[in-house]
Amino acid sequence: MTQDYQDGNALAGPLAELFTVDVTAATGRCVSCGHTGRVADLRVYAQAPGWVARCPGCEHVMLRLVRSPDAAWLDLQGTLSLRVPLPPA
Amino acid sequence: MNARLEWRVAKLSGVHHETATARTLQLDVPGWPGHLPGQHVDVRLTDEDGYSTQRSYSLAAPADGDRIELTVQRVKDGEVSEYLTDTFSVGDPVELRGPVGGWFVWHPSRTAPVLLVAGGSGIVPLMAMVRARRQARSRAPFRLLYSVRSPSDQFYASELRRLARDDGGLDVATLYTRSVPTGVMRPPRRIGVADLEMYGWPPQFEPTCFVCGPTGFVEKVANSLVGLGHDPRRIRTERFGPTGG
Known part of the structure; x- marks a missing residue:
């Protein structure tokens, strides 16, 4: 892998189109290696159509997002879980 | 909770040159909700054929009412940054959305070093x-x-x-x-x-x-x-x- 990546902070806008919470501050767990870390710290490759976010531990694809004119495709099969910080219920 | 994020039309109200290849853009964004330092905006350019492309830019300063500031470094062959640093002129509109990003932010109420x-x-x-x-x-x-x-x-x-x-x-x-x-x-x-x-x-x-x-x-x-x-x-x-x- 090259260093041609940004990080998960760049997903804040695209994900805010779908979710009202800030997903970049969430903690994700990688299906492949079990690494846990903030979505903001994923390695994001925006050269692909849409965004491809890989685990900083093992480079496994944890999240894919493609925005078409009338829909968004969100693929989270590489993410085992997301812990999303919320204000007290 | 935030409202769902939508594109807004901002207007360039002023420019300040930082270096030979970077400038600070002052933008008026009607209804700007305010932001925390470290947050950014996405800027979207769309050409006549409908092809659009977007980039993230960090907010450079606290908001002054509806006025925000971005500092943009021109990047060689960067299709968005070249427009924003060379062509974009006072009075021109541009689409942006934000503020976004809740992780890389500093809360001014914090006292830690x-x-x-x-x-x-x-x-x-x-x-x-x-x-x-x-x-x-x-x-x-x-x-x-x-x-x-x-x-x-x-x-x-x-x-x-x-x-x-x-x-x-x-x-x-x-x-x-x-x-x-x-x-x-x-x-x-x-x-x-x-x-x-x-x-x-x-x-x-x-x-x-x-x-x-x-x-x-x-x-x-x-x-x-x-x-x-x-x-x-x-x-x-x-x-x-x-x-x-």
Whole structure:
């Protein structure tokens, strides 16, 4: 892998189109290696159509997002879980 | 909870040149909800054929009502940055959405020491934190390490000199990588562990560390901070990739 990546902070806008919470501050767990870390710290490759976010531990694809004119495709099969910080219920 | 994010039309109201290849854009955004330092906006350009492309830019300063500031570095063959630095003129509209990003932010109510490490145009969101600190009259101890190629590549140079002189508790170290101004003893070189030790905080002070710059710079600095004993959970990073576009 090259260093041609940004990080998960760049997903804040695209994900805010779908979710009202800030997903970049969430903690994700990688299906492949079990690494846990903030979505903001994923390695994001925006050269692909849409965004491809890989685990900083093992480079496994944890999240894919493609925005078409009338829909968004969100693929989270590489993410085992997301812990999303919320204000007290 | 935020409302769902939507594109807004902003208008360029003023321009300030930072360097030969970077400028600060003052934009009026009707209904701007305010933001925290470190947050960014997405800017979208669309041509006559409907082809559109977007990039993220850090907010450079606290909002002044509906007015926000972005500093944009022109990147070679960067289709968005070339437009924003060369063509975009006062009075022109542009689409943007934000503020976004809740991780790489500093809350002005926090009092813990802060270490800011900037590589090149990675200074922009960190400058927003320095400016927000002043606006909030915060006494949080701040140290800024700004790694930059040469004096002519520096953003906000005179303002940073003034703030370092006038704002108690703010220290600024500018570290040159290619050429130094006269009177600077440190030879030009890339930022290293010795710089982080000399100009940063000891890990025992438990500073919150914000590191922003090109990907390679951020990886190196973040790893060095961990090596010095800083808790990785207190290191927040933002990488803008090789181009920034």
